[in-house]
Amino acid sequence: SQQGEEDPQALSIQEGENATMNCSYKTSINNLQWYRQNSGRGLVHLILIRSNEREKHSGRLRVTLDTSKKSSSLLITASRAADTASYFCATDASSSNFGNEKLTFGTGTRLTIIP
Amino acid sequence: DAGVTQSPTHLIKTRGQHVTLRCSPISGHKSVSWYQQVLGQGPQFIFQYYEKEERGRGNFPDRFSARQFPNYSSELNVNALLLGDSALYLCASSLLQGARETQYFGPGTRLLVL
16 A cells, blocks of 8 residues: 655656655654656665654755644755656654564656756 | 665566566665565565564565575565566665665666566
8 A cells, every 4th residue: 555645646847947746644654755766767765854853955855744744745946857757755654673664655756857 | 885786677577487586785784675666656565674584574475575695685586477566676775674764775677577
């Protein structure tokens, strides 16, 4: 089952504009991670935000987390053609250090940057 | 440093056959997880191994099995292949157990079952 649901499913913007993607999830989490995937290849880790954090930055990326609303957003500023990819949020909702720890992924947002 | 490596990169099998996929984690990483990604969907968790022991299992049939070796590399085995097993199989490694740390993914093995 999908824990996270990204919104929108697809997004097309002009190069240089900002791109915002949202992720909603259903259960309490330990952390939320964002990944990028180019053309069905491996996943590239972008950023991890823990449940006690509200915002993190990494270069042109800004991630927010609202645990009361069970949602997160990923903002990519000053987009580039190379940002064209699918973006996934993934949550860790495990309850113990020795439990069934796994990442549960959403269905992804397909981002297209138009040169 | 080398990232997570997987072999083979592509594989074509027929229904009923068996397949073995291999993963080498980042040096020093002791946790390996396997995910299946069907076209158009997000990855689905299959297994997690830490220190050579199974520490998690997803909702997959017993046809799927895995193991981790003393050097922390891992194999995923799938028996009696079905058409629906066609997918990208991803391996991820992390320094510590589980999903509470950054998971580093390999490039994946694309399996096509005919």
